[in-house]
Amino acid sequence: xxxxxxxxxxxxxxxxPAGMPIQPTGGAGVQGTVEIFEEYQAGLKDxxxxxxxxxxxxxxxxxxxxLHVVPFMDTQERGLFATRAPMRPNPIGLSIVQLDRIExxxxxxxxxxxxxxxxxxxxxxxxPDFDNYGxxxxxxxxxxxxxxxxxxxxxxxx
Amino acid sequence: xxxxxxxxxxxxxxxxPAGMPIQPTGGAGVQGTVEIFEEYQAGLKDxxxxxxxxxxxxxxxxxxxxLHVVPFMDTQERGLFATRAPMRPNPIGLSIVQLDRIExxxxxxxxxxxxxxxxxxxxxxxxPDFDNYGxxxxxxxxxxxxxxxxxxxxxxxx
Numbered sequence: 001x002x003x004x005x006x007x008x009x010x011x012x013x014x015x016x017p018a019g020m021p022i023q024p025t026g027g028a029g030v031q032g033t034v035e036i037f038e039e040y041q042a043g044l045k046d047x048x049x050x051x052x053x054x055x056x057x058x059x060x061x062x063x064x065x066x067l068h069v070v071p072f073m074d075t076q077e078r079g080l081f082a083t084r085a086p087m088r089p090n091p092i093g094l095s096i097v098q099l100d101r102i103e104x105x106x107x108x109x110x111x112x113x114x115x116x117x118x119x120x121x122x123x124x125x126x127x128p129d130f131d132n133y134g135x136x137x138x139x140x141x142x143x144x145x146x147x148x149x150x151x152x153x154x155x156x157x158x
Numbered sequence: 159x160x161x162x163x164x165x166x167x168x169x170x171x172x173x174x175p176a177g178m179p180i181q182p183t184g185g186a187g188v189q190g191t192v193e194i195f196e197e198y199q200a201g202l203k204d205x206x207x208x209x210x211x212x213x214x215x216x217x218x219x220x221x222x223x224x225l226h227v228v229p230f231m232d233t234q235e236r237g238l239f240a241t242r243a244p245m246r247p248n249p250i251g252l253s254i255v256q257l258d259r260i261e262x263x264x265x266x267x268x269x270x271x272x273x274x275x276x277x278x279x280x281x282x283x284x285x286p287d288f289d290n291y292g293x294x295x296x297x298x299x300x301x302x303x304x305x306x307x308x309x310x311x312x313x314x315x316x
Contacts, residue, residue: 004160004250023285079200084282090162090279092279125242138283
């Protein structure tokens with residue numbers, strides 16, 4: 001058993017999981033803030049040099065999980081680990097967002113696909129040389145992944 | 159307080175944290191396996207269509223954290239959240255690895271920068287349209303990030 005404690009709270013315009021962008025690329029232009037709890041703010045030094053950051057957070061609105069799900073991007077059941085569905089054995093979410101500025105322990109971010117009030121677990125700098133692969137196969141998403149910018153969530157994982 | 163339970167174990171050639179590649183791009187060609195516990199194996203359906211996957215795991219060899227660290231890639235102290243150092247308030251690691259095949263609940267992976275025996279928390283498909291940004295700034299890493307392929311860890315975070 002592993003125990004985690006949030007280091008902050010993510011604030012966004014999305015008060016309910018339904019109707020949200022599905023991925024950060026679908027949340028283009030949507031602004032939000034990340035409030036970092038005071039005892040962790042010293043760790044933000046140098047972060048403002050990065051234009052994009054990786055947020056790891058707790059899917060606090062998800063309860064339980066199924067190993068087969070019909071994802072927002074598809075009409076067929078897929079294996080849970082081949083999807084980004086929020087109901088997972090360990091409900092950790094991952095979003096890469098644009099970092100506009102940091103003021104008084106508040107991160108101002110863009111391209112947000114996260115529900116308001118989400119507990120933040122970690123921040124990592126986004127570095128293309130670590131995280132970016134050119135030629136990839138994306139299985140069941142090969143045909144539909146370009147549509148992520150226009151798709152929205154519904155209530156299936158609420 | 160959030161409680162997590164591992165869904166599997168990552169096996170790699172790296173029995174000690176020192177001397178390891180620093181990021182997956184530094185572990186090019188290094189092979190490993192991920193053993194998924196039987197009760198979660200049904201969730202692996204469709205994952206074999208993806209050439210790259212995101213592993214989230216628990217830095218089980220890390221204890222405690224400091225908010226300022228001297229990263230492997232630098233000689234100066236940086237804010238913890240502007241680094242990938244393993245000693246973090248919530249010690250969750252993230253690696254994007256190549257998935258070669260899945261057999262009997264075992265994932266065969268390449269480009270591994272993870273220590274042997276690491277508890278796996280989650281698997282997500284790597285999808286460039288979700289996770290890949292073109293023009294980015296990478297702060298203190300701008301000058302050194304290309305060297306990540308040849309750098310190796312030492313004992314500073316062991």
